[in-house]
Structure formats: C-alpha cells, structure tokens
Amino acid sequence: MxxxxxxxxxxxxxxxxxxxxxxxxxxxxxxxxxxxxxxxxxxxxxxxxxxxxxxxxxxxxxxxxxxxxxxxxxxxxxxxxxxxxxxxxxxxxxxxxxxxxxxxxxxxxxxxxxxxxxxxxxxxxxxxxxxxxxxxxxxxxxxxxxxxxxxxxxxxxxxxxxxxxxxxxxxxxxxxxxxxxxxxxxxxxxxxxxxxxxxxxxxxxxLGQVIRLGLSGVFNHSVVPLRIATYAGVTLLAVSVLGALYYMILRLFHPDLPRGLASIHILVLFGIGFQSLLLGILGEYLRRIYLLLRAEPxxxxxxxxxxxxxxxxx
The missing domain is CATH 3.90.550.10 (Spore Coat Polysaccharide Biosynthesis Protein SpsA; Chain A)
Incomplete structure (x- = not known):
C-alpha cells in the first residue's frame, strides 16, 4: 500500500x-x-x-x-x-x-x-x-x-x-x-x-513563513550558531585586550592625545548590539527546550x- x-x-x-x-x-x-x-x-x-x-x-x-x-x-x-x-x-x-x-x-x-x-x-x-x-x-x-x-x-x-x-x-x-x-x-x-x-x-x-522555516532548519539541525557566539566572544575579547595595549602604548608616546568620546560611544553601542544578538541566539535554543518540556501534542x-x-x- x-x-x-x-x-x-x-x-x-x-x-x-x-x-x-x-x-x-x-x-x-x-x-x-x-x-x-x-x-x-x-x-x-x-x-x-x-x-x-x-x-x-x-x-x-x-x-x-x-x-x-x-x-x-x-x-x-x-x-x-x-x-x-x-x-x-x-x-x-x-x-x-x-x-x-x-x-x-x-x-x-x-x-x-x-x-x-x-x-x-x-x-x-x-x-x-x-x-x-x-x-x-x-x-x-x-x-x-x-x-x-x-x-x-x-x-x-x-x-x-x-x-x-x-x-x-x-x-x-x-x-x-x-x-x-x-x-x-x-x-x-x-x-x-x-x-x-x-x-x-x-x-x-x-516570505515570513519561508524565513521561519529556514530558522527551524538552522536551529534544529545545527549548533554552529552557538559556536559562532563563543568564537565571536573570544575574538572580541582578544581584540579588546590588544586595543587596550595599543592605546596604553600610544598614550606613553603621545600624552597629549584627545580623549575619544565618539569612539567610546561607538564601542559601547557595538557591544550592546552584539550581546543582544548572542542572547537572541541563546533564546532560540532555550525556546525550543521550553516547548519540548511542555510536551504539547x-x-x-x-x-x-x-x-x-x-x-x-x-
């Protein structure tokens, strides 16, 4: 049959x-x-x-x-x-x-x-x-x-x-x-x-349903987004450390450098946005765990x- x-x-x-x-x-x-x-x-x-x-x-x-x-x-x-x-x-x-x-x-x-x-x-x-x-x-x-x-x-x-x-x-x-x-x-x-x-x-x-179906395909069959979040966090941390060392050395040779108020704002906004992205990725996986635990038909x-x-x- x-x-x-x-x-x-x-x-x-x-x-x-x-x-x-x-x-x-x-x-x-x-x-x-x-x-x-x-x-x-x-x-x-x-x-x-x-x-x-x-x-x-x-x-x-x-x-x-x-x-x-x-x-x-x-x-x-x-x-x-x-x-x-x-x-x-x-x-x-x-x-x-x-x-x-x-x-x-x-x-x-x-x-x-x-x-x-x-x-x-x-x-x-x-x-x-x-x-x-x-x-x-x-x-x-x-x-x-x-x-x-x-x-x-x-x-x-x-x-x-x-x-x-x-x-x-x-x-x-x-x-x-x-x-x-x-x-x-x-x-x-x-x-x-x-x-x-x-x-x-x-x-x-x-279009919205196509995107949702694609996201299901990504989050149901891959942990790559979680790994990307980890690797990106480590990379940004390393860049931050290198940047801090660079500015410390630059300050030693150029003590009269103006304070970078604009660059600080940009970095802060970038950090907030990036953390929100990572939280969103974690939220997608947590949502699926939550719905699974509900065991709805x-x-x-x-x-x-x-x-x-x-x-x-x-």
Missing part, C-alpha cells in the same frame, strides 16, 4: 482536480499497489472540510483529520505521517505544483531499494526575490547543518515505512522534516523535475473522516 499524504489549508479550489488526478493515478498503478489518501486540514475557513467529507463518503480510501487550529505546515505533515498505513508514503501539496504522476518513477526507485526518493526542483514558477532567498537559505542550511541536506528539495518525496516509524520517535514542537529525514541516513536519491505554477487559489507560504483533532477515535495518535 502507498499512502498519499496531503496537508491542506483553504484549498477548496484545488481539491477536485487533485482528487481526480490521484484517482487516475491509483487506477494506472492498480496492478502494482493499493492506495489511500490521507488529508490533514489545518482548520480551513473555506469549503475544504466539506469537500473532504464528500470525498470520504463516496471513497473509503479518503481519510482526513481536521485540527482544532492551524498548527503550521510541518506539524501538519508530521500528524499526517502518524496516521498513514502504507508501506511507503508520498508527501505532496494540494496545489498540484508537484506532479503526483511522478509517483510512478518514485515507486520504481523505492522498489529497487531506496528508502527515500525526493524531488529536486530544477525550476520554480516564483519571483526572482523568492527564488534567490530560497537558494541562499538552502545553501546556508546545507553548509552549517551537521548532516547534509539536499538542496532545492522540498517536502515532495516518497519515504519508506521505516522512515515514518523513525520520525515519530523524535520529539519536536517545530519540526524541520526534510532535515530530519536527511539526518536519519538510509538510502536516498533525488529525482529532478520542473515545478509547475499554482493554477488556483493563493499560496499560504509567504503535535495537533488536536476536531473531527476525523474514516479514522476511528482509537486510531488517532495526536
């Missing part, structure tokens, strides 16, 4: 086309596998849940959970993973920018022994600023992460059941799943494709379709 995992938020305009393509794909692959379609609704305020209810009534393969509030994209994916039953899971967005038909190629690679098959976006239908920001973000995360994370790869991927079971063992209130899955190891391979433009609805992933289910109460794992 292959589980198709689809997180949704106000995607009523795309659901009919998505379901039709998934249904056609399941018929084309009927001789190779069974399928189920698992949706997690991030508390949509359009007709998304009503449409999923209609799908679930006429098709038992459709299973869905509606959250009591919007818990974010990554946690929605994680909650979806927790309720899949397939031997492998295909993660796909509802906007059809990633072609579900690529599952056939993913499926063959999975059957040949790969545990993770992910899509590599060779082209994106986005603005120049967003594309540049994503490239810089992928580069930074890849360079400082303790384990290599594929560049230009999003959440469009097929993962083996072993990966799903392993991911659920990690506790994180701000998961960065593409980094976590890359960190697990196993046999992984990428498949290049061109990402299509969204045909209906509007993107729910704005991944999400809270408000309603479920074709999923019994005893199956809910949130």
């Amino acid at each position: 292959i589980s198709i995992s689809v997180p949704v938020l106000n995607e009523a305009d795309n659901l009919d086309a998505l379901y039709a393509r998934l249904d056609q794909l399941s018929m084309r692959m009927a001789d190779r596998c069974e399928m189920e379609f698992v949706f997690t609704d991030n508390h949509s305020d359009d007709r998304t849940w009503e449409m999923l209810s209609v799908f679930a009534q006429r098709d038992p393969r459709v299973r869905a959970i509606r959250f009591s509030k919007n818990v974010g994209f990554q946690r929605s994916i994680l909650a979806n993973y927790m309720h899949t039953r397939g031997d492998a899971v295909l993660q796909i967005d509802a906007d059809l920018q990633d072609p579900p038909e690529l599952l056939e190629q993913f499926f063959d690679l999975w059957r040949s022994g790969y545990h993770v098959v992910y899509g590599i976006r060779t082209k994106r239908q986005e603005g120049a600023l967003m594309n540049a920001l994503r490239k810089v973000g992928y580069w930074v995360i890849d360079k400082i992460a303790e384990h290599p994370i594929p560049r230009d790869a999003g959440d469009f991927r097929l993962v083996d059941r072993k990966i799903i079971d392993s991911v659920q063992k990690f506790r994180s209130t701000s998961p960065y799943l593409r980094g976590l899955i890359a960190e697990l190891g196993f046999k992984q391979i990428g498949v290049a494709y061109e990402r299509s433009a969204r045909t209906a609805g509007s993107s729910k992933f704005n 991944t999400a809270i289910a408000e309603q479920a379709l074709n999923i019994d109460d005893d199956e809910l794992k949130l």
Whole structure:
C-alpha cells in the first residue's frame, strides 16, 4: 500500500482536480499497489472540510483529520505521517505544483531499494526575490547543518515505512522534516523535475513563513550558531585586550592625545548590539527546550473522516 499524504489549508479550489488526478493515478498503478489518501486540514475557513467529507463518503480510501487550529505546515505533515498505513508514503501539496504522476518513477526507485526518493526542483514558477532567498537559505542550511541536506528539495518525496516509524520517535514542537529525514541516513536519491505554477487559489507560504522555516532548519539541525557566539566572544575579547595595549602604548608616546568620546560611544553601542544578538541566539535554543518540556501534542483533532477515535495518535 502507498499512502498519499496531503496537508491542506483553504484549498477548496484545488481539491477536485487533485482528487481526480490521484484517482487516475491509483487506477494506472492498480496492478502494482493499493492506495489511500490521507488529508490533514489545518482548520480551513473555506469549503475544504466539506469537500473532504464528500470525498470520504463516496471513497473509503479518503481519510482526513481536521485540527482544532492551524498548527503550521510541518506539524501538519508530521500528524499526517502518524496516521498513514502504507508501506511507503508520498508527501505532496494540494496545489498540484508537484506532479503526483511522478509517483510512478518514485515507486520504481523505492522498489529497487531506496528508502527515500525526493524531488529536486530544477525550476520554480516564483519571483526572482523568492527564488534567490530560497537558494541562499538552502545553501546556508546545507553548509552549517551537521548532516547534509539536499538542496532545492522540498517536502515532495516518497519515504519508506521505516522512515515514518523513525520520525515519530523524535520529539519536536517545530519540526524541520526534510532535515530530519536527511539526518536519519538510509538510502536516498533525488529525482529532478520542473515545478509547475499554482493554477488556483493563493499560496499560504509567504516570505515570513519561508524565513521561519529556514530558522527551524538552522536551529534544529545545527549548533554552529552557538559556536559562532563563543568564537565571536573570544575574538572580541582578544581584540579588546590588544586595543587596550595599543592605546596604553600610544598614550606613553603621545600624552597629549584627545580623549575619544565618539569612539567610546561607538564601542559601547557595538557591544550592546552584539550581546543582544548572542542572547537572541541563546533564546532560540532555550525556546525550543521550553516547548519540548511542555510536551504539547503535535495537533488536536476536531473531527476525523474514516479514522476511528482509537486510531488517532495526536
């Protein structure tokens, strides 16, 4: 069985086309596998849940959970993973920018022994600023992460059941799943494709959310920022000592030098700003520890379709 995992938020305009393509794909692959379609609704305020209810009534393969509030994209994916039953899971967005038909190629690679098959976006239908920001973000995360994370790869991927079971063992209130899955190891391979433009609805992933996701990737999978803070502090301390010695020697040879009031102000302001930056870095890690200790659930289910109460794992 292959589980198709689809997180949704106000995607009523795309659901009919998505379901039709998934249904056609399941018929084309009927001789190779069974399928189920698992949706997690991030508390949509359009007709998304009503449409999923209609799908679930006429098709038992459709299973869905509606959250009591919007818990974010990554946690929605994680909650979806927790309720899949397939031997492998295909993660796909509802906007059809990633072609579900690529599952056939993913499926063959999975059957040949790969545990993770992910899509590599060779082209994106986005603005120049967003594309540049994503490239810089992928580069930074890849360079400082303790384990290599594929560049230009999003959440469009097929993962083996072993990966799903392993991911659920990690506790994180701000998961960065593409980094976590890359960190697990196993046999992984990428498949290049061109990402299509969204045909209906509007993107729910704005610039602020992209930045927050990037920060999660940095702070969840690297301690480099903490080390930078330590190294920078030691460096500044050494520079301060050298500067003090320099001015003491200069004062011996030039006792009439004017007092540097402006330079003192600049140094004080620089020190305050730099310390604030270091405190901010420490705060990001402390915040994650605090949220982890709270042990809050991944999400809270408000309603479920074709999923019994005893199956809910949130």
